[in-house]
Amino acid sequence: MEPRFWIDKWKKQETGFHLASAHPLLRKYFPKVFANQTSVFLPLCGKTQDLIFCSDQGLAVIGNELSEVAIEQFFLANQLAPKTEVSQNFILREANNIAIYQGDFFELEKRTFENTQAIYDRAALVALPVEMRKSYAEKMKQLFPQATMLLITLEYNQREMSGPPFSVTQDEVNSLFDFANIELLYKQNIIDKEPKFKARGLSFFNECAYHIQWKQ
Numbered sequence: 001m002e003p004r005f006w007i008d009k010w011k012k013q014e015t016g017f018h019l020a021s022a023h024p025l026l027r028k029y030f031p032k033v034f035a036n037q038t039s040v041f042l043p044l045c046g047k048t049q050d051l052i053f054c055s056d057q058g059l060a061v062i063g064n065e066l067s068e069v070a071i072e073q074f075f076l077a078n079q080l081a082p083k084t085e086v087s088q089n090f091i092l093r094e095a096n097n098i099a100i101y102q103g104d105f106f107e108l109e110k111r112t113f114e115n116t117q118a119i120y121d122r123a124a125l126v127a128l129p130v131e132m133r134k135s136y137a138e139k140m141k142q143l144f145p146q147a148t149m150l151l152i153t154l155e156y157n158q159r160e161m162s163g164p165p166f167s168v169t170q171d172e173v174n175s176l177f178d179f180a181n182i183e184l185l186y187k188q189n190i191i192d193k194e195p196k197f198k199a200r201g202l203s204f205f206n207e208c209a210y211h212i213q214w215k216q
């Protein structure tokens with residue numbers, strides 16, 4: 001997926017993935033996955049309310065998103081007036097304990113995450129085509145010497161629909177994060193709650209959550 005694809009989606013406001021409030025699986029598994037953490041990273045964050053949820057739990061929050069439209073809508077919707085700092089590859093906007101780096105995930109630098117060992121991924125890995133998912137996991141490993149991660153994925157028959165969102169199987173998660181211990185926390189077929197995807201021909205649509213902990 002080229003950056004232009006997502007920039008255009010935001011311009012046209014084709015953002016069916018956006019949820020009005022924090023994700024139920026983040027609420028459910030936050031205490032287990034993020035106990036004792038002081039800071040959390042949300043890659044490919046869009047304008048998610050999950051940023052607010054994590055901030056409300058007392059964590060410093062670092063987001064990353066390509067689209068300026070998404071980031072501006074996030075701060076506006078939450079009545080936050082960010083201060084802005086421009087660097088070579090990113091525009092950083094910060095308000096309270098939420099910092100969002102506008103730019104390409106693959107350009108992020110390790111020093112940004114010196115005080116962060118927690119990652120929350122909802123609709124980030126599944127937004128990427130298969131060849132980019134490998135680079136995504138490698139980049140995470142490079143950015144974080146240690147981490148605890150809550151990963152939410154989707155599984156469906158990829159022959160029944162083209163992504164995004166893409167189907168990411170448990171086998172693929174195991175292979176992508178072979179440097180970590182992986183626990184499947186949750187798997188549920190939600191096709192009956194997703195009429196849009198049912199109408200696109202999906203016979204099943206599993207939502208999954210994993211707790212991924214880098215090996216020591």
Ligand SMILES: C[S@@+](CC[C@H](N)C(=O)[O-])C[C@H]1O[C@@H](n2cnc3c(N)ncnc32)[C@H](O)[C@@H]1O
Binds near residue numbers: 044046103104122
């Ligand atoms: C499916 S949306 C999910 C957004 C958010 N995580 C949520 O749950 O609402 C994927 C987001 O990733 C952003 N994105 C895609 N590729 C990116 C990249 N290389 N670097 C940063 N953001 C990217 C898109 O602009 C889009 O907002």
